[in-house]
Amino acid sequence: MILVTGATGSIGTHLVRRLQRDAVPFRALVRDEAKGNALGCDFVVGDFDDEASIASAMEGVDRLFLNAGGARPAPGEQPMVRQQKTVIDAARSAGVSRIVKISVWHAHEGGRLAEGAHWVIERHLRESGLAWSVLQPSGFMQNFVTGAGSFTADGRLLGAYGDGAVSYVDCQDIADCAAVLLTGPYGRGETFVVTGPQALTQAQVAEQISDVLERPVEYVDLSPAELSAALRAQGLPGGFADDVSALSLEVASGSLAATTTTVQDLAGRPPRTFKEFLTANLDALRAALPSSSG
Structure with a gap:
């Protein structure tokens, strides 16, 4: 059980x-x-x-x-x-x-x-x-349909990653890897990094969202200081805001850009691409993203 x-x-x-x-x-x-x-x-x-x-x-x-x-x-x-x-x-x-x-x-x-x-x-x-x-x-694709992807009220995508890319992964792929480990003899005493098949910058994320929605979605890149100030303005503790800002610098430097073969190795299939994820979750994406962008 x-x-x-x-x-x-x-x-x-x-x-x-x-x-x-x-x-x-x-x-x-x-x-x-x-x-x-x-x-x-x-x-x-x-x-x-x-x-x-x-x-x-x-x-x-x-x-x-x-x-x-x-x-x-x-x-x-x-x-x-x-x-x-x-x-x-x-x-x-x-x-x-x-x-x-x-x-x-x-x-x-x-x-x-x-x-x-x-x-x-x-x-x-x-x-x-x-x-x-x-x-x-790595970063969850689901963040872009649950509100954690930092869309503004007018439908722009905010971030502080600069040109740093992230190998976003579908949570379904993570779950399938977990199911294999829970039900079989594989991976005891092992740590697996789980990623999607490619790393995307936030600008590329916005471009793919635009393609799926068939309307422009703009990416606005903040500096780490601007991100920290925005979080503080939302009432978050200063130390927490500063830590998030510092982590954004690490992502901007490429800390989440690598890809792994974990999904293929454990689940026996390729991980889902970001475009495939967006297409499969189009209704949720539309609900998460205001239509006034552009």
Whole structure:
């Protein structure tokens, strides 16, 4: 039995559908009963901050998909670290045999924001004594249809990556890789970087969105300082805004530009291109992007 955490998120929903399709026994962990009902699968209501609910969710489980947890932190806080450590410890106590964790590319000691937080969690997982595999994805294609792609009210794409390219990956491809690791003997004790088939600059992203929508979408490149100021204006803590700004400099220098063969190697097929993703999610793209651009 597999327990899927983050089951209603961008990766989790695809993983649920994949496991349903393959008739693999699993249970989804959700915080909202209505969302659990909408999944149409066996589910349990629980919360990473409620240790009793996590222990209950682990009953009969031998494999765990570890994702999600952690709202945007206040200064000095990393709730995701505490939460995922709790889940790992509960899995060990319940006799879970293997964990497949979603991390972040370039997780490292002392890293900013998620890079540092996931490094701490990865270390805890490695030291847990459990069998494990880690998936470190590049940027999500889904960000451009969920509102996280930074479109302005008048339909322009904002960013601070300059000419830096990102090998965006479809969350369905990440989920398919996770399904292979959860249901087979592959990848124990291994970390996999998961990318799409090509790296695109934000200007190229805007061009492909324009092609699919058949109307112009402009990309506006901000400086890191302008990005930090914009985030502060939205009420985000100054330290958080500065960290996001610093990470944008790393992306601009090419930190997310490489591509890997992970999807082909694990899922046995090529990863989806950005144009294919946009075409398949055209309605969601239209809903996310105002029509007044240009």
